Amino acid sequence: xxxxxCPWCGTRDEAEFxxxxxxxxxxxxxxxxxxxxFRYVYLRExxxxxxxxxxxxxxxxxxWVKVVRNTLTxxxxxxxxxxxxxxxxGTRAKPRRRTRPKQ
Amino acid sequence: MTEFQTIHPxxxxxxxxxxxxxxxxxTLNVRHEISMVQIFxxxxxxxxxxxxxxxxxxxxxxxxxxxxxxxxxxxxxxMLVSKNAPGSGFGTGxxxxxxxxxxVSEQSDxxxxxxxxxxxxxxxxxxxxxxxxxxxxxxxxFCAQTPMAQVGVxxxxxxxxxxxDLYVYSGFARSFWEWLAHxxxxxGYSRGGRGH
Ligand SMILES: [Zn+2]
Numbered sequence: 001x002x003x004x005x006c007p008w009c010g011t012r013d014e015a016e017f018x019x020x021x022x023x024x025x026x027x028x029x030x031x032x033x034x035x036x037x038f039r040y041v042y043l044r045e046x047x048x049x050x051x052x053x054x055x056x057x058x059x060x061x062x063x064w065v066k067v068v069r070n071t072l073t074x075x076x077x078x079x080x081x082x083x084x085x086x087x088x089x090g091t092r093a094k095p096r097r098r099t100r101p102k103q
Numbered sequence: 104m105t106e107f108q109t110i111h112p113x114x115x116x117x118x119x120x121x122x123x124x125x126x127x128x129x130t131l132n133v134r135h136e137i138s139m140v141q142i143f144x145x146x147x148x149x150x151x152x153x154x155x156x157x158x159x160x161x162x163x164x165x166x167x168x169x170x171x172x173x174x175x176x177x178x179x180x181x182m183l184v185s186k187n188a189p190g191s192g193f194g195t196g197x198x199x200x201x202x203x204x205x206x207v208s209e210q211s212d213x214x215x216x217x218x219x220x221x222x223x224x225x226x227x228x229x230x231x232x233x234x235x236x237x238x239x240x241x242x243x244x245f246c247a248q249t250p251m252a253q254v255g256v257x258x259x260x261x262x263x264x265x266x267x268d269l270y271v272y273s274g275f276a277r278s279f280w281e282w283l284a285h286x287x288x289x290x291g292y293s294r295g296g297r298g299h
Contacts, residue, residue: 008162008177009247013233017249058248061162061177 004067005079010059023052023066048072050088059090104250111135112276127292128223131283134268138169138193139210144179148204154180155200165246174246174257182210182257182270214257217283219261220266223290228258228267230286238263244264249252 002014022044028036049072055065068077068086078086105183113133119125144152155157158166158173158181166173171185171193185193198207219227227235231251235241245260254278257270271279284294 010163012249015233059255060248063177 002069002074002076004055004057005067006057006060006063007064007079007081009057012057012060012078016057017055017065018058020054020056020064023043023054050077052086052088053080109212113217115282116280125153125292127221127287127293128221129227129287129290130221130224131287131291131292132218132220134216134218136186136188137211137215137216138187138189138191139185139270140183140194140197141176141208141210142181142183142197143206143208145204145206149179150204152201155204156197157185163245163247165244167244169210170268172259174259176248176257182217184270200261214270214275215273217269217271217276217280218261218266219269219283223269224265227287227290230277230289231282232258233258234258236260238265252279254279254282267292 003011003016003076005011012013018068025040025044029041032057050068052066052068053072055067057065059062064082066080066084068079068088069075070077077089080086113131116133117131119130142152142156149160156159156173157168160175160178160181162175164175170187171183174182174184176182183193183197185191187193188270194207194211196210201207208241228236228251230271232248232249234247236245241260243260243263246258248255248257250256251258251269254271254275259268259270262267269279269283284292289292
């Protein structure tokens with residue numbers, strides 16, 4: 001069971017949130033190839049370790065919260081608003097953005 | 104021709120007075136004749152809107168004004184509750200004030216307000232509320248949106264009695280009421296002739 005720190009509401013029970021997937025996916029340009037859009041819509045990595053992801057606070061403020069979570073230990077390292085870039089643990093780097101597929 | 108009738112989801116729940124002889128330490132009542140609107144600030148106009156209505160946007164804190172109570176729901180969003188009956192023009196008045204800086208959505212018929220009070224009120228809510236309502240953490244004016252018994256609730260601590268107001272969607276009000284009254288039974292609350 002997680003306790004997630006919503007930037008607006010404060011720390012709340014996981015049951016108030018809905019998991020909404022990978023927060024590092026970037027929408028391709030409108031004129032990108034069909035293959036690029038296929039990857040954007042359907043293909044996700046399944047990392048063992050730190051993952052930057054969306055959790056929708058559907059039972060509270062209804063905002064989308066960005067969460068850096070360890071998929072192995074379930075430890076939550078950081079949470080933030082949708083616009084925030086959250087660093088991964090042990091780095092000062094921003095979370096890795098998936099490179100856009102070649103078009 | 105069929106006449107449309109306004110039916111309150113908990114219209115058959117009779118008022119319960121504190122002097123009803125109930126020894127459970129729990130009083131449950133439905134608050135009728137209140138008006139509710141939800142308001143949204145236009146992008147970047149949040150501060151202006153708050154100033155205009157003389158309210159604050161601090162998460163978890165209700166703002167009391169002379170004519171309504173404001174509950175912050177999210178950045179730039181509030182629920183306003185007035186003691187004026189629906190149809191009294193509360194929403195229209197707010198809409199006039201917010202012209203150009205925000206939006207108003209009428210909610211008077213979409214939510215039901217249940218007032219829970221008495222010495223065991225906090226213990227009753229603890230059976231379904233994930234938030235810490237202990238007096239060292241939450242006091243008069245505390246408010247939050249949180250699910251209770253699978254139903255989304257806007258919770259407001261009215262006083263340190265304690266008294267709580269629970270705002271639930273009308274469509275879920277009967278189900279929520281059943282859960283609340285049933286759970287209160289564990290404290291000795293008896294519905295008697297009250298509700299169903
Ligand atoms: Zn929240």
